[in-house]
């Protein structure tokens with residue numbers, strides 16, 4: 001099985017970008033080890049702090065964030081990093097060619113129950129002139145040069161794209177290396193599986209309610225087929241399932257909080273996952289357009305997410321537009 005660096009070289013990925021991805025896989029092994037240790041290393045539970053998103057930070061959120069920051073900023077090709085857990089950006093090498101945005105630990109509520117969590121990353125080009133201001137990060141997802149995630153599950157996996165399809169690597173614990181286990185991931189066009197937090201049903205827009213209600217009617221309803229539902233409560237694991245066996249994943253608009261109609265963050269969750277899904281032949285939309293086309297105005301902004309199997313996403317969008 002092929003190792004990470006030779007695979008990247010085969011794809012003619014730029015050496016500086018290879019170095020950034022290599023740095024990310026070093027972080028991944030360290031975070032994977034800490035997740036595996038759990039209580040043995042005293043890393044479970046919450047801190048007394050809240051992050052910039054107003055959410056309680058878990059000890060592992062803080063630890064993973066610190067590790068990624070420290071290790072990435074040592075890479076001379078990294079100009080700056082932006083994290084879900086940091087208010088502003090953190091500068092690195094002033095003439096570094098890349099910017100890295102990350103969700104250090106996605107699915108934090110799963111940490112203490114020993115369920116799946118992951119790290120999501122997005123690499124953007126830095127502007128030609130040296131410097132490090134927050135505005136550099138405000139680029140649409142279509143500008144990404146690499147994006148992916150590390151899933152800390154029963155197996156630790158590194159999944160990414162550099163614009164040449166989606167590749168999956170599995171961490172071989174015996175040699176401590178990521179080995180290529182899926183060279184060209186493709187999402188089936190049709191599916192009978194969906195993922196949504198059903199407890200928010202009463203807060204969705206009417207179109208989304210009608211779409212999900214029709215899925216639940218199965219063979220007895222207008223869709224004329226039975227659907228299965230899954231919800232891991234970690235986008236990284238739900239998207240991994242979609243990439244592996246198809247499906248639709250959505251965290252749509254909801255009316256619970258007037259000032260926070262969306263939950264998922266564009267730069268750390270929406271964009272990297274959208275690019276992966278598109279590279280695997282699927283669709284990724286906000287409900288009003290392609291996620292990758294959004295021009296960000298804030299590094300912490302949130303967006304609606306509907307992604308996965310092409311035909312199912314298209315059908316969902318038709319319900320939202322009231323044409324179904």
Ligand SMILES: O=P(O)(O)OC[C@H]1O[C@](O)(COP(=O)(O)O)[C@@H](O)[C@@H]1O
Nearest residue numbers: 105106107108109197233234235236
């Ligand atoms: O708590 P809910 O409504 O099930 O939301 C789960 C969603 O929240 C998230 O966990 C947010 O990620 P963080 O753990 O990084 O805050 C997504 O990964 C997931 O899809």
Ligand SMILES: [Mg+2]
Nearest residue numbers: 103105106107
């Ligand atoms: Mg997250």
Ligand SMILES: [Mg+2]
Nearest residue numbers: 103104105106
């Ligand atoms: Mg997180």
